[in-house]
Amino acid sequence: xxxxxxxxxxxxxxxxxxxxxxxxxxxxxxxxxxxxxxxxxxxxxxxxxxxxxxxxxxxxxxxxxxxxxxxxxxxxxxxxxxxxxxxxxxxxxxxxxxxxxxxxxxxxxxxxxxxxxxxxxxxxxxxxxxxxxxxxxxxxxxxxxxxxxxxxxxxxxxxxxxxxxxxxxxxxxxxxxxxxxxxxxxxxxxxxxxxxxxxxxxxxxxxxxxxxxxxxxxxxxxxxxxxxxxxxxxxxxxxxxxxxxxxxxxxxxxxxxxxxxxxxxxxxxxxxxxxxxxxxxxxxx
Numbered sequence: 001x002x003x004x005x006x007x008x009x010x011x012x013x014x015x016x017x018x019x020x021x022x023x024x025x026x027x028x029x030x031x032x033x034x035x036x037x038x039x040x041x042x043x044x045x046x047x048x049x050x051x052x053x054x055x056x057x058x059x060x061x062x063x064x065x066x067x068x069x070x071x072x073x074x075x076x077x078x079x080x081x082x083x084x085x086x087x088x089x090x091x092x093x094x095x096x097x098x099x100x101x102x103x104x105x106x107x108x109x110x111x112x113x114x115x116x117x118x119x120x121x122x123x124x125x126x127x128x129x130x131x132x133x134x135x136x137x138x139x140x141x142x143x144x145x146x147x148x149x150x151x152x153x154x155x156x157x158x159x160x161x162x163x164x165x166x167x168x169x170x171x172x173x174x175x176x177x178x179x180x181x182x183x184x185x186x187x188x189x190x191x192x193x194x195x196x197x198x199x200x201x202x203x204x205x206x207x208x209x210x211x212x213x214x215x216x217x218x219x220x221x222x223x224x225x226x227x228x229x230x231x232x233x234x235x236x237x238x239x240x241x242x243x244x245x246x247x248x249x250x251x252x253x254x255x256x257x258x259x260x261x262x263x264x265x266x267x268x269x270x271x272x273x274x275x276x277x278x279x280x281x282x283x284x285x
Contacts, residue, residue: 002278005271013268020264024256031259033252039231042221043079045171045200047239051084053170054163058185059103061177062095065204071251072202072229073099073175075236077107078248080173082240086159087121088169090145092133092180097126097149099175106247118157125149131184138166138189138197167196174201182211182219190218202228230255 023029035043046055057076061069080087087108089100100123108115115121124145127133136144141164147153154160166172166189176182182201190199199218203211205225215222223232229251242248 002275005275006279016264016268017261020260021257024260028253029256029260030249030252031256033230033234033255035231035235038215038222038224039228039235041216042200042202042223042232043235043239045198045221046076046079046083046085046173049083049085049170053085054088054168055080055085056088056090056166056169056172057100058090058092058172058174059096059099060092060181061099061175061204062093063098065177066099067254068204068225068229069175069177069202070099071226071254072223072232073103074107074250075229075233075248076173076175076202077103078111078240078242079236081108081112081115081121085170088124088159088163089122090124091126092130092184093177094126094128097123100125100149118152119159122157122159123149130180131188134166134180134184134188138193141165141168167193169197172197172199174199176201176203176207178204178207181207182222183207183214186211186214186218194218202232226251226254226258 049055057080059073061073077087089104091097091100104121104123108121112120125148127144129136129144133144142154145154148157148160162168172185172189174182174185176185182199182203185199185201189197194217198220200221201211201219202223203225205227208222208224208228211219211222223229233248233251237243237245237248237252246253
């Protein structure tokens with residue numbers, strides 16, 4: 001057995017990896033998820049607010065990170081809309097505006113047709129300037145946002161009347177693929193106004209370790225990559241009875257191939273170590 005493993009053609013390993021990813025995708029395998037404390041804190045931050053609260057959603061990502069961030073962005077929008085909150089969409093990434101359009105089309109217009117643009121949700125679009133935008137809007141929203149994404153004067157939008165800064169928002173939700181993103185929202189918004197601005201977010205897997213030091217004081221809730229998205233989806237699906245709506249199972253579905261592939265990697269590492277120590281014990285090099 002050891003000799004067979006030593007001489008195993010690497011193409012068999014490539015085949016196993018291919019099957020571990022493709023089969024769960026083909027059969028849409030979903031595995032049980034147990035939400036962690038961070039996912040529950042993120043869910044509770046939205047759920048605990050009274051209906052009609054003002055939520056600022058900053059979608060700071062692009063299609064390259066949609067695999068990780070798309071499901072959580074969709075779940076965030078659904079959760080806020082189902083709770084009856086007022087949704088203010090914005091973006092610090094140029095393509096983030098397209099991500100907002102997709103979410104509005106797939107979630108708000110599709111599942112909440114009773115929601116009216118300008119009264120229940122608004123798309124403020126993209127503003128260039130990176131963290132400079134955050135520094136301005138935390139004190140003077142209208143200095144940068146004079147119109148929405150379609151050129152409508154902000155004073156003609158009912159839900160924007162009376163909104164002067166991010167401090168008027170009850171919660172900020174940031175979906176981030178990097179810079180500018182959640183770290184900048186923490187540094188230039190929450191840190192500057194800790195009593196007025198509350199932030200939760202979702203980020204890519206490589207970005208998550210950089211944000212853990214801000215938990216829980218500056219960042220009470222954080223969804224890390226597709227795992228965090230799946231945990232949050234589980235909470236939203238169970239609470240709002242979305243078991244039969246596959247649109248809100250994307251994170252759970254995408255966790256399938258990742259889980260199986262990771263298990264395969266663990267088994268291959270174990271097998272490699274078994275061969276190594278068996279050979280070493282036998283006096284091999």
